[in-house]
Amino acid sequence: MKVLVTGGSGFLGKSISDYFSRKGHEILIFDKNEPKELLDNQVFLEGDLFDGKKLNEALKGIDIVLHFAAQADIDHSDENPAETLQNNIQGTINLLEQVKDSNLKRLFFSSSVYVNSKHGSFYGVSKQCCEKIIEEYSRKYGIDFTILRYGSLYGPQANEFNSISNIIESALKNKKIERAGDGEEIREYVFIDDAAEMTYETLSDEYINKHIFISGNQQIKVKDLLLMLNEILGGNIEILYKEKNNDELHYGITPYSFKMNSAKRIALKNFTDLGDGLLQVIQGVSERKK
Secondary structure: OEEEEEOOOOHHHHHHHHHHHHOOOEEEEEEOOOOOOOOOOEEEEEOOOOOHHHHHHHHOOOOEEEEOOOOOOHHHHHHOHHHHHHHHHHHHHHHHHHHOOOOOOEEEEEEEOOOOOOOOHHHHHHHHHHHHHHHHHHHHHOOOEEEEEEOEEEOOOOOOOOHHHHHHHHHHHHOEEEEEOOOOOEEEEEEHHHHHHHHHHOOOHHHOOEEEEEOOOOEEEHHHHHHHHHHHOOOOOEEEEEOOOHHHHOOOOOOOOOOOOOOEEOOOOOOOOHHHHHHHHHHHHHHHHO
């Protein structure tokens, strides 16, 4: 199967691309930035969703699209709302306009568990809008879709904008971790390899025109996560909690909010243990610092 991955050079996009490649699929990575490495059955095409000619070229002969291209940095989104909404919403519309009359089998869209949260800044707003727009294009033009609502992703390949990578980098560099809130917030972190496996499972027809939660199976309070990290790193890390900011928190206790189109969850037989995953991230951050 030929797969187009928009934003395929990013943390999520490249990880998913590599997983699909190892399953034998041909991958075309469509991104403004070239990935550090390509697997044997991966091809890179430089471009973005606002270049209609390049986008049309990228879509030729494609069976499915994994649409991961977006402005995903929460802080940047909050500081640059117009840019965020333009990139995320109009970029998605540009893609839909290209595929509405094509023979595309399905469009997969990377959304967020924060999508129905009252918090989450303009990033969450853009994801809400994109979900609704995709649903309407599906209704009018018959485009099959799957909405993938990813949880709090982490992994050794993530950059400093990723929450856990940022925390670990601060701990290693400054022997200090600062966190918004009081640490009572509950999260379900999902290791990137698990997220890739669950994403691959959604190729099944049972997930056509469905909303799917791609998240972990281990609920943990933020303060317990930080204590775990402190213990792993030797117990000499200072942990500071700062005043709450709704945009930083994304949601209060849980990301899940009941809606009539509530998403399904996918469960793996074997999720990556959180402690093992954190060790891999620590190793990844340490190697990048060398």
